[in-house]
Amino acid sequence: MCAMSTQVQHQPDNSRFVIMVDGQEAGLALYQESQGVRDFHHTEIYPQFQGQGLSSPLIKAALEDTKNVGLKIKPTCSAVEHFLRKEANAQFRALIAD
Template identity: 55%
Template sequence: MSETEHQVIHDAQNHRFVITVDGSEAGYADYALETPENDGPAVRDFNHTVIDPAFRGRGLSAPLIRFALDDTLEANLTYRATCSAVEHFIGKNGRYADGLAGPV
């Protein structure tokens, strides 16, 4: 299988991270931004991840989720994984467990 060129961007206005392959949108990870009542950091609740059926089987969810979580940590935010794909990714990549927000 040949390597495809993919890019992930943060579409902050629509609260999602989008992955494109050779310029076509291949999927996204949606989140809800939660502002805590105390002085803690805001939380991105990753609640829905989709890879378009035409792009499935190419391993695109991992780079999409990795970029989204890395971006969240770099922004000094925490995250919640109410999406099963994000929860599974964190379970397989333990270094992301430290960025998890407290219980829902």
């Protein structure tokens, strides 16, 4: 089995991050940005790509980008909320807007 190539791209014009697998869009994380806060309200990995552990790298890249541009997050999406509850991702909890 060969390793798949994954890449996360930010598409600010569409208020989303997409994860690409071998050049194919495999899923996305949608957000709305307002007053310095990105509200992550929907994360989806497309059915043919599910079960490959793609949501974590997608969410991690989205949150790292949000941190790097100095914004806060609102984890409305259950997948983002679940990601933040994991101890391994505790460093992102400081990004949660009050």
